[in-house]
Amino acid sequence: MQNLSLANKLSNFIVNWVFLMLVWIAFTSSFATQELIIGALTTMVISYLSIRLFTCCTILIFSPVKIMYMIWYLIVFLIALINSNMDVARRVLSPSLPINPGIVKFKTKLTTNYSKMVLANSITLTPGTLTVDVVDDTFYIHWIDVKTTNPEEAFTEIAESFEKILLKIF
Amino acid sequence: MTYIIYIALFFMIIGLFLSAVRFVKGPSAGDRVVALDTLTVIIVSGLVLLSYVFDRFIYMDVALVYAVLGFIGVIVIARYLEGAL
Amino acid sequence: MSLFEIIGGFFLVLGSIFLFLGGLGIFRMPDVYNRLQAGTKATTLGAMSVIFGVGIIQLENDWTWIVKAMVILIFIAFSNPISSHALARAMYKGKTYPFIKSKDKDMDAYKEFIDNQKMEEK
Structure with missing residues (x-):
């Protein structure tokens, strides 16, 4: 308290x-x-x-600028959600199951708990990623098709587009 | 309109059946809980669709309460599996 | 058929197809984490789409439906990722390790953290 x-x-x-x-x-x-x-x-x-x-x-x-950013975040998020569903559909329906899973980690610049929660939820719903744990500022992400294990590259690949907007909101 | 509802219910029932198979078969407890989570969400949307079919607004509240209870149930089982309960 | 019925029916069918894909993903994927991935994403958009579709169809008779539908929709959009995250962490701490194809150590960054935590406890 x-x-x-x-x-x-x-x-x-x-x-x-x-x-x-x-x-x-x-x-x-x-x-x-x-x-x-x-x-x-x-x-x-x-x-x-x-x-x-x-x-x-x-x-x-409640300031208009932040509300504009929220609406923008919602649009970015919805596009990512639809993309991720197309991705799931492609993987599930193809007979050979093209997956290469693994767990990667990256660090975020967000500080407050609520913004980290929003980022973690968004990452879960974007293509091929699932938040396994959040420890202080490190995110552990289960990635269905690992492209890189380097934390910085993983960050730009997964979370950069969301974090940019979240830093402006919170 | 009737045919559209039939098509939607048909797909939902196949989804329900597949996750029910995983619920019965699942090798570990975790697989069963994942299947239970999916079953809950499919049943919630089925309840919303049925509330339109029977034209009863009150069934939407049933769907909302079922969504809340399913969420709490999954969280409680997850805490139990983690060993924190 | 009115315009509302056509748009709502489109959302209904789309959503039910995604719900079906979620069930299929649960059935086909090889381990818990991949099942969670397929299950969470597909069923979230599927349920959102079906509920929104019902709200749109009823919009020409009664506007209260879509408000209640939005309440359920927002609740599902928040609760579904949280429950999948809780399950994933619980499974990892319950010693169910993810299926990894190449047996490469870097592919599992979380194991390091768990091992460090155990060392500190001892």
Whole structure:
């Protein structure tokens, strides 16, 4: 538990409140006044109680530049997801199973836990790679078709396009 | 539209069958858990499709709860296999 | 057939084909890690596509379907990689080593780390 200043607490509170309110609207899927009032009260209490628990991002996350980067990340990610599925389809359907698996490692420049989680999840869903473990700043990746065992080359091959955008968001 | 739903259900059932074979056959416990994870995801999407076929909105909630429970189950079994539980 | 039904039906069939490929990958691949790879990727996109397709088809009657569908979709997109990562680490720590063709030591960088950890414990 770290000690947070008042400004940090306030920004965490607002981020949690907005996020939980979006989840509430998605669950009830209605814009009736009574639903919105009850939802606002409930999510306010919950986000006050969880100020110290969810410290993923400050209030700066709502700035237009960062939202643009998030949308860009989503597009890059969706393209990679579709590519990886084509890759899986090609491997699974070909009779000889063209695989050459192994585990490689690389280091990342990301520092916060949440950005590392997003990067690990994205790597799992991109072509032919699966995150086995994350220790501090080292990622261990199971690669279905190993092209190189050198950490730097593996980094440029697997994670560079995601990390560039994530460094701008977090 | 009926034919499209038949085609989709047909592919899903073959996928279910193949992962069920792996679930029964799998040499180690890990293989079975992987097959169970895949089965869960296929069943969730099957439930969503069936909620459209029967035109009941409430079945979507069943799919959501099943997705949550399947995820927690897989995580718990993984922690157990790791020896941390 | 309306436009919504055509677009949604396309997503439905595409998604169910990917779900089928996920099952086939689980069935064919040689070891746990490769099974996880095929299973996770194919079923994630497959389930996302089927759920989104159902939301699109119902969009002309009722907009609440697609909101609930997006909730399930986002949950699956987050939870599926996490569970596969947890399983992969659990399998490695449970001493199931990946299938490697060439028997090259560099191909398994994680073993080094596990061995170092064990040395420190002793």
